[in-house]
Amino acid sequence: MIPLWSRTQQQEYRSRVRGVLLGGAIGDALGAGIEFDSLDAIRAAHGPAGVTGYVPAYGRRGAVTDDTQMVLFTVDGLIRAHVRQAAGGWHPPTDVHHAYLRWAATQQDWGPDERRKDLGWLGREEWLYARRAPGSACLAGLSGPDAERLGTLEQPKNPESKGCGTVMRAAPFGLLIGWEPALVCQLAIECSVLTHGHPTGYLAAGAFAVIVHTVLRGGTVEDGVEQALALLAERPGHEETTAALRGALAAVRAGEPSAARVAELGQGWVAEEALAIGVYCTLVAEDVRSGLLLSVNHSGDSDSTGTVCGSLLGALHGETALPGEWLAELEGRGTILQLADDLVLELSQGTELHGPAAGPAWRERYPVG
Template structure:
C-alpha cells in the first residue's frame, strides 16, 4: 500500500467524488429526454435544448440504471479490495455478486432484511426503482443462467454491445495504483458478466483506462491515446478504435454542436456512447457545457451524459461541478458516502480491516465479504 501525502489524499477523494457525482448528474440531465429526437427536444425546451434537469420518473434530478450500476460497481470494488486480506482474490466474482445485488433491486419491493450480504448500499430504498434498465443487464443477471459467472471464454449475451456495458466502467479507472493494462483487463472481465460482444467489453476497457489516466493527473487526450494503444493489442478492436478516432476527428472539425454529436451515432451501443462522451468532454469549456452537449441529441442521452460526467468529474474534481445540479441530484448523500468510502478503502484499507476493533467491525458490516 503506497503512502499518500495529505495533498494526494485530498486530490484523490475529490476526483472520486467528481467521477461518481458527475456521472450521476449527466445521467439525470439526460433521463428526461432519453428516447426523444433532437427536434422534439428543441421544440419542447428551446433552441438550446435542455439546460438543466427536466422531470423524469416523477421528479427532477432522477438518476437511471446507469448510476445504479455504477454505484454497485464501486460497492463490488470495495469488497474485492477487502477480500485481498482473506487470501481469496478474484475481483470479477465480487463484481458479479454486486451486480446480482443490483438485479435484486429491479425485482424486489425493497431491501430484504434477511440478507446480511446487502451491506449499507443494498439497503438504500431509493435504489429499488426500475429506471429503464437495459435488457442485457437484466437477462445476464437473472433466470437459470444468472448465477453463472460470465467469462471471456463463455460470456453472457455474446452478441450484445449495448451501452450498459460501458456506463458502469468508469469506477475501474479509479484504481489508480494498478497498471493500466490490468485496469483495462478487469473492466473487460467485468463487462462480459452481462455483455459478450468484443466491441462492448473493449469500449468498457477503454473508458476505464481513460478515467485512470486522468485520475493520475493526465489529460483526456493522453488517456484516449493510451486507450487506443491498448486497444491495438486486442482482437476485434476495430469498431471501438474507429469510434474513438472519430471522436478525436470531430474535435478538430470545428465548433461543437449537436449535429457533430449526432454524426458519432446515437449512443445505444457501447462504442457510440463512448465516442459521444469523449468528444463532449474534450470540447467542453466547462463541466456544464460539456454535459449539456452530451445529452442534447437523438439517442441514449442519459448514458452519454453519464459517461461524459464521469470524465469531466474525474478531470476537474467535485468542486467544479455545477452547485445547482449537485444540490438537486437524487441520492446525492449516498453517492458522496460511497465515494468517500471508496477513497478510504483505497488509501487506508489495511487500517480498516481489523475485525477485532469497533471500526473494523463496522467496516465489515458495511461491506460484508464471505470468507
C-alpha cells in the same frame, strides 16, 4: 492500495473520485427525462438550446437511472473485493458479479429483504429499489436460471450484445490508480462480460476505464485515449472501438462543437458510440456545464452519454467544479458521496478498517462470503 501521498494529494484524489461519481450521476440525471426523444422533439419541448438543466423524470427533477445504480454497485463490488483480498481471497469479477446480482434484485423487489445478510449498507438503501429503464442485456445476464454463472471471456453472457450498458458503468475501474493501465483495462473487460459478450462492448468499457485512470493519474483525456488505443491494438475485435475513438478525436479537430458533430458519432445506444460521444463532449467542453449539456442534447441515449461525459469531466476537475444547483437536486447525492469516500478509505486505509486490530463495523458494512 493507492501510492503513498501527501495529505494534499490524498485530498485531490478524494475530490476527483467524488467528481467521477457525482459528475456521472449529474449527466445521467440531465439525460433521464429526454432519453428516448429526438433532438427535434427536445428542442420543441424545451427551446432552441434543448434542455439547459434537469427536467422531470420518474416523478422528480434530478432523478438518476439504471446507469448510476450500476455504477454504485460496481463500486460496492470493488470495495468488497479489496476487503476479501485482506482475508486471503482475490477475484474482483466475482465480487462485482455478486454486486450486480444485488442490483438486479433492486429491479424486481419492492425493497430490501432484511433477511439477506449480504446486502451491506448500499443494498439497504430503499431509494435504489426503482426500475429506471434498465438495459435488456444487463437484466438478461443477471436473471433467470443462468444468473449465478460467472460470465468470462471464454464464455461471456449475451455474446452478441454491445449495448452501452457495459460502458456507462465502467468508470469505477479507472479509480484504481495504484494499478497499471493494462490491469485496469483487463478488469473492466472481465466485469463487462458478466452481461455483454460482444468484443466492441467489453473493449469500449476497458477503454473508458483506462481514460478515467489516466486522467486521475494526472494525464489529459487525449493521453488517456492514446493509452486506450495502444491497449486496444493488442486485442482481437478492437476495430469498432478504435474507429469510434479516432472518430471522436477527428470531430474535435473538425470545427466548432455542435449537436450535428455529436450526431455524426452516433446515438449512444451501443457501447462504442456512447464512449465516442462522451469523449468528444469532454474534449470540446469550455466548462463542465457546456460539456454536459452538449452530451445529452441529441437524438439517442442521452442519459448514458451524459454519464460517460460527466464521469470524465468529474475526473478532470473534481467535485468542486460541478454546478451547485445540479448537485443540490441530484437524487441520492448523500449515498453517492458516502460510497465515494468509502472507496477512498478502503484503498488508502484498508488495513486499519479490517485488519487484525479492527472491529466488525467495516465488514458488516461490506460483507463478503
